[in-house]
Amino acid sequence: MAAPAKRARVSGCSPLAAPRPLPAGSSGGEPEADAVAGFLSWCTRVGLELSPKVMVSRQGTVAGYGMVARESVQPGELLFAVPRSALLSPQTCSISGLLERERDALQSLSGWVPLLLALLHELQAPASPWSPYFALWPELGRLEHPMFWPEEERLRLLKGTGVPEAVEKDLVNIRSEYYSIVLPFMEAHSDLFSPTVRSLELYHQLVALVMAYSFQEPLEEDEEEEPNSPLMVPAADILNHTASHNANLEYSADSLRMVATQPIREGHEIFNTYGQMANWQLIHMYGFAEPYPNNTNDTADIQMVTVRDAALQGTKDQTEKLLLHERWDFLCEREMVGEEGAFVIGCEEVLTEEELATTLKVLCMPAEEFRDYKERAGWGEEETEDESLAITNIPKLRESWKQLLRDSVLLTLQTYATDLKTEQDLLSNKEDYAKLSWREQQALQVRYGQKMILHRLLELTS
Structure with a gap:
């Protein structure tokens, strides 16, 4: 099943044909x-x-x-x-x-x-x-x-x-x-x-x-x-x-x-x-991954709750925290975010552009603007060009949006056990890479591809 062009990350399975890094022979070991x-x-x-x-x-x-x-x-x-x-x-x-x-x-x-x-x-x-x-x-x-x-x-x-x-x-x-x-x-x-x-x-x-x-x-x-x-x-x-x-x-x-x-x-x-x-x-x-950079469909996830946590880091007192939670609840009601969802960032586009743009806007807008926005439930709003989340347009975003996105990326990178430099060194040394097990090689390709996307976001939001 082909994944849709714009998709939020959900758990589950999409069955299709697969390659096999394994010998055949499940039904009797025939030559x-x-x-x-x-x-x-x-x-x-x-x-x-x-x-x-x-x-x-x-x-x-x-x-x-x-x-x-x-x-x-x-x-x-x-x-x-x-x-x-x-x-x-x-x-x-x-x-x-x-x-x-x-x-x-x-x-x-x-x-x-x-x-x-x-x-x-x-x-x-x-x-x-x-x-x-x-x-x-x-x-x-x-x-x-x-x-x-x-x-x-x-x-x-x-x-x-x-x-x-x-x-x-x-x-x-x-x-x-x-x-x-x-x-x-x-x-x-x-x-x-x-x-x-x-x-x-x-x-x-x-x-x-x-x-x-x-x-x-x-x-x-x-x-x-x-x-x-x-x-x-x-x-x-x-x-x-x-x-x-x-x-x-x-x-x-x-x-x-x-x-x-x-x-x-x-x-x-x-x-x-x-x-x-x-x-x-x-x-x-x-059970396999494509070696970097062959998978042009690769993505990295930023958990939706991570963006909320990054926004909470910037609150100064209990009043601001309560307002932030109110904004989050509003986004949940609009089905823009969820406790188990993720924003999906591709190599060339944000696959959950509407969800991420709306979340950054709501979490970053001034309090009075949010009150007005909530009353109108955000319907009929037209995004201006500088609010587009095409990858190439990220540097043009409002500074508050870029800062929240950057903080969210930094929190996401902390969830990995190793940093990008460690993995670059492994991939660049053919002898060391060859010593890794099949599982270690495949997992390295997964981690590295995701981190490259996330580090590009850091560059674009700096």
């Missing part, structure tokens, strides 16, 4: 050639059409299995087409009737329970038609999502990035969902779910796999319904990701089609996109 051959034969049987110009391979890819061009490909060329009958979803699995009948009982916060139950059933079915597809899955016990890191390591490496907090919410929700919905369902249908799949550990792994490998069909622009449920898309989930991708998945009534968006030379890898994903989102949901 690589046999696994690929079996998958290609399965594709033929189910009508999944692969262009003769592409091949599935572990050679020439950035991580694990991927797809590589056998011949040069031009923009607009079809790379493969997946018929909807070949998608693995609650509607296509072998217990689709049961899942449909029990749909109301399987409602959950994530909306993923029916797909997860479908996967749990198919994984242990002796003759599941999806077995050749499962053969290219990563090894479930070696997924690199931070939810599988020891808590101490997660906090040490990702403190300040927002990832530990997102993971903790995930773990609480996964456990609750499993014991309140999934396990009772499997026990009630024990003839369909063997004891081997009735495991919280396995459920954690499948949640991570769905988080990283499933797709979520976008709603039409005029639709205001709940997001579509995730589904597994064979072949499409083989593609690795980069912000500068060269292919894109298109949806039609009969099939899902991967189409080239840029020229792809012979021997070069084919990359999909997951949408506008910051590095903290990539590591949270997929």
Whole structure:
């Protein structure tokens, strides 16, 4: 699911295909050639059409299995087409009737329970038609999502990035969902779910796999319904990701089609996109980050309450503190801020421009002006040009706005365990960087990208 162009940071998951920094072999450890051959034969049987110009391979890819061009490909060329009958979803699995009948009982916060139950059933079915597809899955016990890191390591490496907090919410929700919905369902249908799949550990792994490998069909622009449920898309989930991708998945009534968006030379890898994903989102949901400065969609967060705290630092007495809290409550009522929200700063724009501009204005305006503004509830106000929060316009902001924004950035930087100079030294020394573990390298890229954005804000507000 592509992230919207302007978005407030919220916790949760947006499932899409993912790269894999891991060896495959979750369904029996078949040799690589046999696994690929079996998958290609399965594709033929189910009508999944692969262009003769592409091949599935572990050679020439950035991580694990991927797809590589056998011949040069031009923009607009079809790379493969997946018929909807070949998608693995609650509607296509072998217990689709049961899942449909029990749909109301399987409602959950994530909306993923029916797909997860479908996967749990198919994984242990002796003759599941999806077995050749499962053969290219990563090894479930070696997924690199931070939810599988020891808590101490997660906090040490990702403190300040927002990832530990997102993971903790995930773990609480996964456990609750499993014991309140999934396990009772499997026990009630024990003839369909063997004891081997009735495991919280396995459920954690499948949640991570769905988080990283499933797709979520976008709603039409005029639709205001709940997001579509995730589904597994064979072949499409083989593609690795980069912000500068060269292919894109298109949806039609009969099939899902991967189409080239840029020229792809012979021997070069084919990359999909997951949408506008910051590095903290990539590591949270997929277990990897793009090296700086490759991720042009990277962002840094300033917690909304941090801006409030920065404003409180400037109050002189109890009267000013009470007025500041009144302003904050007003912003909450206007749904411009929240206790768990964040202002999102991108490389080239403030993605939550309206929310941040309104917050800076309300917290910085004189008391009498605020009274008048509150009475009119701020409706119909037009922002002047010098109040624009385009990155390039930040130096032109009112001095009070710039000072509050700068103080908020400084408080945000204090939440990290290391400073920018320490991380610059690590990244600039190839030998030292190579000695880091995979997790240390990925976490460093997340922290560094965020700090570079924040330090640019410091420069612009000085």
